[in-house]
Amino acid sequence: MNEFTTIQIKRTLLEYLKSMKQHPRESYNEVIAQLVDNRKKSQYDRYLHEIQKNKMKELWDNDDDEAWDRV
Numbered sequence: 001m002n003e004f005t006t007i008q009i010k011r012t013l014l015e016y017l018k019s020m021k022q023h024p025r026e027s028y029n030e031v032i033a034q035l036v037d038n039r040k041k042s043q044y045d046r047y048l049h050e051i052q053k054n055k056m057k058e059l060w061d062n063d064d065d066e067a068w069d070r071v
Contacts, residue, residue, distance in 0.1 A: 009017075020031045
Protein backbone atom coordinates (compact mmCIF):
# COMPACT_ATOMS: atom_id res chain seq x y z
CA MET A 1 0.00 0.00 0.00
CA ASN A 2 1.26 3.47 -0.90
CA GLU A 3 2.35 5.73 1.94
CA PHE A 4 1.04 8.87 0.25
CA THR A 5 -2.39 9.95 -0.94
CA THR A 6 -3.89 12.60 -3.19
CA ILE A 7 -6.32 15.16 -1.79
CA GLN A 8 -8.43 17.85 -3.42
CA ILE A 9 -8.30 21.40 -2.07
CA LYS A 10 -9.47 24.76 -3.36
CA ARG A 11 -6.93 26.85 -5.21
CA THR A 12 -7.25 29.59 -2.59
CA LEU A 13 -6.12 27.12 0.07
CA LEU A 14 -3.29 25.97 -2.18
CA GLU A 15 -2.11 29.57 -2.49
CA TYR A 16 -2.28 29.95 1.28
CA LEU A 17 -0.20 26.79 1.76
CA LYS A 18 2.32 28.07 -0.78
CA SER A 19 2.63 31.31 1.19
CA MET A 20 3.24 29.32 4.39
CA LYS A 21 6.29 27.56 2.96
CA GLN A 22 9.53 28.55 4.67
CA HIS A 23 11.59 27.20 1.79
CA PRO A 24 10.60 26.64 -1.87
CA ARG A 25 11.42 22.92 -1.66
CA GLU A 26 9.41 22.39 1.52
CA SER A 27 6.62 19.90 0.94
CA TYR A 28 2.96 20.63 1.57
CA ASN A 29 3.04 17.68 3.97
CA GLU A 30 5.57 19.56 6.10
CA VAL A 31 3.57 22.78 5.93
CA ILE A 32 0.37 21.04 7.02
CA ALA A 33 2.20 19.15 9.77
CA GLN A 34 3.51 22.46 11.15
CA LEU A 35 0.01 23.96 11.12
CA VAL A 36 -1.38 20.94 12.97
CA ASP A 37 1.47 21.04 15.49
CA ASN A 38 0.91 24.77 16.11
CA ARG A 39 -2.79 24.12 16.68
CA LYS A 40 -2.01 21.38 19.20
CA LYS A 41 0.34 23.73 21.05
CA SER A 42 -2.31 26.44 21.04
CA GLN A 43 -4.91 24.06 22.45
CA TYR A 44 -2.44 22.91 25.11
CA ASP A 45 -1.68 26.53 26.06
CA ARG A 46 -5.41 27.28 26.40
CA TYR A 47 -5.83 24.14 28.52
CA LEU A 48 -3.00 25.21 30.84
CA HIS A 49 -4.45 28.69 31.10
CA GLU A 50 -7.84 27.32 32.10
CA ILE A 51 -6.53 24.97 34.77
CA GLN A 52 -4.32 27.70 36.22
CA LYS A 53 -7.01 30.38 36.19
CA ASN A 54 -8.46 29.54 39.62
CA LYS A 55 -5.07 29.36 41.30
CA MET A 56 -3.94 32.63 39.78
CA LYS A 57 -7.18 34.29 40.89
CA GLU A 58 -6.55 32.96 44.38
CA LEU A 59 -3.00 34.33 44.37
CA TRP A 60 -3.80 37.71 42.87
CA ASP A 61 -7.17 38.50 44.45
CA ASN A 62 -6.20 38.87 48.08
CA ASP A 63 -6.18 41.65 50.66
CA ASP A 64 -2.38 41.92 50.77
CA ASP A 65 -2.12 42.73 47.08
CA GLU A 66 -5.00 45.16 47.24
CA ALA A 67 -3.30 46.96 50.12
CA TRP A 68 -0.40 47.79 47.79
CA ASP A 69 -2.82 49.54 45.45
CA ARG A 70 -3.80 51.94 48.24
CA VAL A 71 -0.17 52.86 49.15
